[in-house]
Amino acid sequence: MANLNIRKPVDAAVTQPAKMFRLSRRKFIFLSAAAAVALPACHEAASPESQHFAAWPDIDIPEIDGPGYGWHFDYFELTEGGAWPRILTNPQKAQLEKLSDLILPASDTAPAPSEVGVVEFWDEWISAPYSAQARTRDLALNGLVWIENQYQKMFKTDFLSAKASDDIAFMDVWSTISRDDEDHAKIRKFFEHMRYLTLGAYYTTPQGAQDLGAVPNVPLTGDYPGPSPQAQAHLESILKDIGITL
Amino acid sequence: MTDVTKDSYDVVIVGSGAGGAMAAYRLTAAGASVCMVEAGKTYDPATDTPMHLTNMEAPLRGTGTKHKSFGYFDNAVGGWELPGDPYNSDETSNFMWYRSRILGGRTNHWGRHVPRFGPSDFRSYDRDGLSPNWPFTYEDIAPWYDKTEAIMGVSGSNTGLVEHPGTPEHILQPPVKGRVTDLFVAAGARALGLPAFERHNAILTRPLGDRLACFYATPCNRGCSIGAAFQTTTSLIPLAAKTGKLTIITNAKVFQVLMGKDGKAQGVLFNDMRTGAQGRIKARAVVLAASALGSTQILFNSGGNEAAGLANSSGELGRNLTDTVGAGVTGQFPALEGRPRYDEFGASTDHYYMPWWGYEDQLAGKLNFPRGYHVEIGGGFGNGPDMGIGGLANIQGGYGAKLRDDLRRYYGSYIWLTGRGEMVANKNSYCTLDPDLKDEFGIPVLKFSFKWSDHEYNQVAHMQKTFVDIIGRLGGRVTSDVSDPKKAISTPGSIIHEAGTTRMGDDPDRSVVDTDGRTWDVDNLYVMDGGVMVTNPHKNLTLTLMALAYKNSEGLARRLSQGEL
Structure with missing residues (x-):
């Protein structure tokens, strides 16, 4: 009963900044709508450390108490996203789209998150009537307000209008908050959670899996062959390096 | 209250999982008419199994929720929390109880690891004095392992x-x-x-009867329409159904054994999960295979005026609770x-x-x-x-x-x-009926105490x-x-290997059922799930509980044919 192919969480972060990325195409309709994001007033702490960061907004987050997909459902009717109403506004979607693409930009051979439906994923996830998603909702909706405040603080501009060089400067700061920095723990968690979900959403698409080199498992005829010759040779090589034979 | 059918059956079996389906298979093979009652929904692996869909096609990319604890496409229909069906745990125990609510029970969702218990597993008292010996040895049960493995289909190395x-x-x-x-x-x-x-897995690498060998794609726990991964719905239940002797009733949650004035079981009472209506199924014998704790709850609720429940003259009902x-x-x-x-x-x-x-x-x-x-x-x-x-x-x-x-x-x-x-059973780990908490139909439910x-x-x-x-x-x-x-250490109950609460033994003062799985107190009432385990070795218990169900169903069939019941 307990042998579940559930991927386990991995270890704590040792953060290092990454310097190079390339933004993907984005939808201009979101860009223009997002410029109108309203910013709640926030009170900043006076400590010197906090001068780099806008305060965490702690806005009221809508509670969602829908039925979800329930205990008894038909797998084949309820696919392609949950059946709950979506709550994200277009400006919020535009922010999340840009954030996802900053976290994992397109490469020469693979698309950016925005090109494989990440906005629809964010809307489904943040709108879901389940407890884990409620935690994301709190973190992400506060975080989107915080980002606007932070951009105003750092660059005197809004997030979606900022220059690429501003985005790099922001990401370098945002992604390197120390785990020892308890004053900005929520800001750090916001980054790590956004990254975690962006990567999950991205690599569960066919394009993402392909970029990872994942081999699709398809029905086989005959016995399972085990490791490929190349994988077997690699295994024997790494064992030999530590003085073990198969 | 209405009867489900006009006729009574030879045997009513509560539960359609590993133990219940094995009982149905052997009893129908012996010519007994069997009514199998399942609290959950019906399920046909040939049409209801999302084997090839991807997580991208699932809500939340397949991530687990309270409705689907192990992921959207996982066939573990049921949950740690079920609406209208609570349980309680004392403040320090935090015991978790996974309830399956689908035809086939937990065989829709398990590791399919099927090791045999070894000789020492049956002689724990002789080894360390911390638990009783089983009332038989490995040599006694070995032929039943053979029979069970032959019908289950097991691959691996010795x-x-x-x-x-x-x-x-x-x-x-x-x-x-x-x-x-x-x-x-x-x-x-x-x-x-x-x-x-x-290791030994209940997964076919060669065809077996109508079941095909594994094609090495798609997670077993989504269900296996080709029957390679063992589920009772592709194996034992179809085999039992072929005899024409099996009736299956789903969405029916049994809450009580119906007792006659002669001290014998006459059948079971259930609540229709969709309508709340009560129903009754009559039979010459009753087999409880509703999971260790499900059967225990039924027995606690079957005592009439006896607070201790039914079949509890030993006081062992609900005790000896273990999880892996x-x-x-x-x-x-x-x-x-x-x-x-x-x-x-x-x-x-x-x-x-x-x-x-x-x-x-x-x-x-x-x-x-x-x-x-x-x-x-x-x-x-x-x-x-x-x-x-x-x-x-x-x-x-x-x-x-x-x-x-x-x-x-x-x-x-x-x-x-x-x-x-393996956990050693201890006096601090047990369940009783909660004095206040009831399910949506007004039936008292279990409360757990547990300590490692x-x-x-x-x-x-x-x-x-x-x-x-x-x-x-x-x-x-x-x-x-x-x-x-x-x-x-794991949260108690979370490994979903709970056992021991209707313990088997050769001493009626220290056990709930005898060596044949028959309750000491009620001659025609049997238990054939993990509750009968004397100990709960680290070797996953499904194979052993199925081997016991095989053996004890043959014994029950013999008694039926000889007119004992």
Whole structure:
């Protein structure tokens, strides 16, 4: 009963900044709508450390108490996203789209998150009537307000209008908050959670899996062959390096 | 109240999982008319199984929710929390109870690891005095293991180890080849003098009857429409149905054994899960196979004015509650970074394991815990990336193009070693009826008390040291917190191996059922699920409870045919 192919969480972060990325195409309709994001007033702490960061907004987050997909459902009717109403506004979607693409930009051979439906994923996830998603909702909706405040603080501009060089400067700061920095723990968690979900959403698409080199498992005829010759040779090589034979 | 049918049956079986379906299979084969009652929905693996859909097609990319604890497409219909069907746990226990609500019960969702218990597992009292001996020996049950494995279909290798008995070669199907992660860990374990073998799985590598061999794609726990992964809905239930002797009633939650004035069971009472209407099924004999705790709750609720419940003259009903001990350690292996990709999915579940190796050391008093554990090997490329893959970003941190490179580098470089150990039953771990809490139909429900003891904590400490040693020998980096076994041990009930609450024995003062699975107090009332386990060895209990159901159903059929009931 307990042998579940559930991927386990991995270890704590040792953060290092990454310097190079390339933004993907984005939808201009979101860009223009997002410029109108309203910013709640926030009170900043006076400590010197906090001068780099806008305060965490702690806005009221809508509670969602829908039925979800329930205990008894038909797998084949309820696919392609949950059946709950979506709550994200277009400006919020535009922010999340840009954030996802900053976290994992397109490469020469693979698309950016925005090109494989990440906005629809964010809307489904943040709108879901389940407890884990409620935690994301709190973190992400506060975080989107915080980002606007932070951009105003750092660059005197809004997030979606900022220059690429501003985005790099922001990401370098945002992604390197120390785990020892308890004053900005929520800001750090916001980054790590956004990254975690962006990567999950991205690599569960066919394009993402392909970029990872994942081999699709398809029905086989005959016995399972085990490791490929190349994988077997690699295994024997790494064992030999530590003085073990198969 | 209305009767379900005009006729009564020879036997009514409560539950359609491993025990109940085995009972239905053997009883119908013997000519008995059987009514099987399932609390959950009906299910047809041929049409209701989302084998080939991807997580991208699922809500939340397949991530588990309270409605689907193990992921959207997993066929574990049921849950830790069910609407209108609560249970209680005292403040310090935090006991978790997973209830299945689907035809086939928990055989829709299990590891399919089917080791036999070994000779010492049946003689615990002789070894350490901490639990009773079983009322029979390994040699007595071995033929029933043979029969059960032959109909279940088992693949794997025999270890040749006395305490890990093998399956006859004419029954055992060929093993599935190891993955890189299996072979890597097995090599590391053997380098430390520890055993590692291809394990026995209830997964076909060769056709068996109408069931096809595994095609090595799609997770078993979504359901297997070709019948390669053992579920009762593709095996025992269809076989029983072919006799024309089986009636199946779903969405019917049995809450009470119907007793006659003569002290014999006359059938069962149930609530229709959709309408709330009560129903009654009459039979010459009753078999409870509603899971260890489900059957226990029914017995507690069947005592009429007797607060102790039915079949509880021993006072052992609800006592001796155990769950498997669980703990794990994860390692990240630089040598596995960026390794060659290939189809590593295999037969969905684990291919290899490490059977317990410390029997002699325990007898010699060299270990500070009395019972063993086995090791399961997880990790690798699995069924492709899932929502958890974002955790790989934590190794280097950061964002941008380098993050993309890091994901490629670290994908498949983690392995987790998981211990599954035997708990010793103790007086602090039991269930009773909650004095106040009731289900949606007004039926009292269970309340749990549970405590691990030093036997289990010391066992977990040993697991942790072993896993750290293996990871270290393979050049890996331990990424789990191994500082405190009390923090690492599994939540009680969470391994879903609960057992013992209707314990079997040869002494009516110390057990609820006899060697034949018949309650000491009611001549025509049987229990055929994990509740009868005298001990709960680390060797997963499904095969053994099915072998007991096989044996005891034959005994019941004999009594029916001889006019005893």
